[in-house]
Amino acid sequence: MKRSLRRHIEAAINESWNPRCQNSRGQVAVVLSFPETAFPDAPQWSPGPDFYATAGEYAWRRDNSDGTSTVAVAGVGPKERPAADGGLWTEPEVWTATAPSDGPFMDSGAMWDKPHRVTWLLDEPEAVIHREPYAGHPSAAVDDYWEAFEEKWGFVPRRMHRGEYPYADHRRWAVLHTEPAWKDMPGEVELLETAVFLARTFGAKAKAYGYDPQRRTTRDPMGTSYDHTLTSVLRRVDPFTRR
Numbered sequence: 001m002k003r004s005l006r007r008h009i010e011a012a013i014n015e016s017w018n019p020r021c022q023n024s025r026g027q028v029a030v031v032l033s034f035p036e037t038a039f040p041d042a043p044q045w046s047p048g049p050d051f052y053a054t055a056g057e058y059a060w061r062r063d064n065s066d067g068t069s070t071v072a073v074a075g076v077g078p079k080e081r082p083a084a085d086g087g088l089w090t091e092p093e094v095w096t097a098t099a100p101s102d103g104p105f106m107d108s109g110a111m112w113d114k115p116h117r118v119t120w121l122l123d124e125p126e127a128v129i130h131r132e133p134y135a136g137h138p139s140a141a142v143d144d145y146w147e148a149f150e151e152k153w154g155f156v157p158r159r160m161h162r163g164e165y166p167y168a169d170h171r172r173w174a175v176l177h178t179e180p181a182w183k184d185m186p187g188e189v190e191l192l193e194t195a196v197f198l199a200r201t202f203g204a205k206a207k208a209y210g211y212d213p214q215r216r217t218t219r220d221p222m223g224t225s226y227d228h229t230l231t232s233v234l235r236r237v238d239p240f241t242r243r
Contacts, residue, residue, distance in 0.1 A: 001196065001199065001200075001206070002192070002196045005030070005192060005195060005196060005206055005208065006192050008207070008208040009028055009030065009188055009191060009192055009208045010188070011208075011210075012028040012208045012209060012210035012211075013026045013027075013028050013180055013188060013210065014026075015210040015211065016210055016211040016212075016213060017180070025181075025211055025213065026179060026180050026181055026211060027177065027178070027179045027210075027211040027217075027218055027226065028177070028178060028180075028188065028191065028208055028209065028210055028211065028218065029175050029176065029177045029208070029209045029218035029220045029224070030175070030176045030191060030195040030206050030207065030208050030209075031173055031174075031175050031206070031207050031209065031220050031221070031222070032157075032173060032174045032175075032176070032195060032198055032199060032202075032204040032205070032206055033171045033172075033173050033204055033205045033206075033207070034157050034171055034172045034173065034174075034202050034203070034204045035171060035203055035204070036171070036172075037203065038157075038172070038202040038203055038204065039149075039157070039172070039202075041145070042142075042145055042146070042149075043138065043141045043142050043145055044142065045138035045139050045141075045142050046060060047060050047062075047070075047072035047096055048062070050062045051070075051072065053159055054111040054112045054115065055111065055112060055113075055115050056158060056159070057074075057139070057142050057143065057146065057159075058073065058074040058075055058115070058139065058143070059071070059072070059073045059074070059111055059115035060072045060073075061111050063101065064098070064101075067100060067101055067102075068098050068099060068100055068101055069098070069099065069100075069101045069106045070096065070097065070098040071095075071096070071097055071098075071106070071111055071115075071118060072094070072095065072096045072097075073094070073095045073111075073115045073116065073118045074094045074134060074137065074139035074140070074143070075092045075093075075094070075134050075139070075140075075143065076092055076093050076094070076095050076116055076118060076119065076134075077092050077116060078090050078091065078092065079119055081119060081122060083131075084131035084132065084133070091133060091134065091135060092134040092135075093131050093132060093133060093134050094131070094132050094133070094134050094137050094139060095118050095119075095121075095129060095130070095131055096129075096130045097118060097121045097127055097128065097129040097130070098127065098128045099121055099124050099126055099127035099128070100124075100126055103121075103124055103126070103127075104120060104124065105117060105118065105120040105121050105124065151236075152236065153233065153236060153237060154229070154232035154233035154234070154235055154236040154237065155174050155229050155232060155233055156174075157172035157173060157174050158172060158173060158174065159172055159173070173222065174198075174229060175220055175222060175224050175227070175229060176191055176194060176195055176229055176230040176233070177191075177218065177224075177226045177227060177229070177230060178190070178191040178230060179226065185231070186230050186231055186234055190230065190234060190239075191230060193239040193240055194230060194233055194234060194237070194239045196239070197237065197239035198233070198239075
């Protein structure tokens with residue numbers, strides 16, 4: 001695996017490498033695709049059947065057959081509104097709400113970008129809203145698990161939304177980037193060692209993607225721009241000593 005991934009990383013870099021260009025040419029990303037068995041202790045929660053995740057582990061949507069949609073958002077923070085019991089809103093809540101699919105919130109795309117805007121539904125007369133405390137809710141246990149995981153490993157494996165899954169499955173994924181032209185960033189050696197270490201540790205598949213000058217990002221199916229996941233992992237894990 002390591003030799004093959006090394007060849008693919010080097011080929012991806014060479015696709016666009018140009019040391020005379022002061023941009024991201026030569027950038028490469030490795031997508032790690034994790035099987036469900038990779039995290040056997042991870043708690044899971046969803047609001048019910050037919051819901052699909054729109055934003056990580058805390059927002060879901062279901063399109064109903066009657067022109068309405070139902071959404072669930074966990075950890076909705078206090079705002080200038082009454083709490084679920086009518087008093088001062090000081091603690092986060094879990095919201096489950098049904099409203100017309102063509103309404104201002106449901107049709108806004110906020111569930112993929114800013115799900116906390118679910119509070120807009122308080123101003124929609126046709127919305128039916130159920131609110132409950134976030135503390136003690138199963139979704140809070142999910143958040144706690146992944147916060148601890150990130151503290152240990154430096155990343156949180158995400159899920160693709162809108163049905164576009166890497167490798168045509170429903171696996172969790174993470175993306176590691178590097179730009180070899182930048183000396184103050186991890187290079188292709190660190191990228192390779194980290195990707196191989198994580199793949200072997202969690203049984204993941206790894207695939208390299210080169211830079212696309214037209215899109216100005218790598219060609220990975222997630223369409224992610226450069227982030228610092230690789231740097232974050234290296235702060236916590238030394239793949240050179242933990243092989």
